Amino acid sequence: MPTNPRDGSQSDRPARRGVLFVCTGNICRSPLAEAIFRHLADRRGVAELFEIESCGTGGWHAGQGADPRTVAVARRYGIPMNHVARTFDARRDPARFEWILAMDRSHQREVSHVVRPAERVRLIREFDATLASHPNPDPNHDLDVPDPYYGAEDGFDEMYHMLDRACRGLLEHLAPR
Numbered sequence: 001m002p003t004n005p006r007d008g009s010q011s012d013r014p015a016r017r018g019v020l021f022v023c024t025g026n027i028c029r030s031p032l033a034e035a036i037f038r039h040l041a042d043r044r045g046v047a048e049l050f051e052i053e054s055c056g057t058g059g060w061h062a063g064q065g066a067d068p069r070t071v072a073v074a075r076r077y078g079i080p081m082n083h084v085a086r087t088f089d090a091r092r093d094p095a096r097f098e099w100i101l102a103m104d105r106s107h108q109r110e111v112s113h114v115v116r117p118a119e120r121v122r123l124i125r126e127f128d129a130t131l132a133s134h135p136n137p138d139p140n141h142d143l144d145v146p147d148p149y150y151g152a153e154d155g156f157d158e159m160y161h162m163l164d165r166a167c168r169g170l171l172e173h174l175a176p177r
Contacts, residue, residue, distance in 0.1 A: 017174060018051045018097035021124065022107045026056030026085035027067040029103040029145050029159060033124060035074055035081040036160075037167040046175045051096070057110050059087040067149065073156040077164070090114040101170070104144035125162060127169035 019037060023030035034054035041047040056062075065071070066083040074081040093100070094115045101124040102108035112118035125131060125143040145162050148155030 016049060016051045017099065019053075019099045019101065019170075019174070020093060020097035021054040021101050021103070022057065022088060022111055022121075023054070023103040023145075024056055024107070024147060025058055025061040025149075026054055026087070027061045027064060028070050028147065028149050028156075029163070030054035030056065031066045031081065031083040031085070032070050032074060032079075032160065033101065033103070033163045033167060035079050035083070036163050037171065039079050040167055040171050041175070044171065044175065044177075046171075049175060053086075053097070054083075055086050055088045055093065057088055057107055061085040062087050069148070069153065069156045073160045077160060094120075099170075099174070104147070124166045124170070126166075127173055128162070128166045129169045129172075130165055 021030040021033040021037070031054050034052055037050075038047065038052050041050055041052070062085050064085050066074075066081060066085070071081055088111060098120070100111060100115055100121045102111060102121055103124060105123065108121050108123055112121045115121050123143040125145060131143070145159060145166075146155065148159050
């Protein structure tokens with residue numbers, strides 16, 4: 001029986017699993033991953049099992065909304081998005097979130113310095129079933145989600161498809177049917 005940290009009471013509800021998505025500025029990749037995962041969990045009827053958030057490793061955009069191109073791609077695929085950027089909190093986030101999903105290796109390295117064990121920080125694309133089921137997986141296959149910020153519009157669609165596949169795999173891993 002989970003205990004409420006605020007008042008010490010016990011609940012019959014299962015404890016919520018913390019899932020945190022991390023990218024650079026928290027305006028493109030990680031907020032879209034958060035929105036996709038939340039949408040998928042909601043559609044499956046398991047959203048109440050999770051505490052879902054996203055953050056950035058840098059604070060340049062803290063307090064701002066998601067990049068308009070990210071919002072547009074989410075809207076195009078029917079994903080609701082309501083986002084305010086924030087920075088990774090090294091004091092609080094490792095204790096709050098059991099699952100910390102980095103968008104690329106640079107985020108994984110940066111966040112792994114404060115998360116113990118460091119193996120709790122995973123690359124989101126590790127959960128993409130299309131990569132895991134490849135008959136001859138290339139050990140050097142790039143599991144990074146490329147940052148579309150400085151690129152063309154189609155980079156946002158490519159990001160969406162990568163994150164959609166990865167979030168589907170993550171949800172299946174955390175809440176199998």
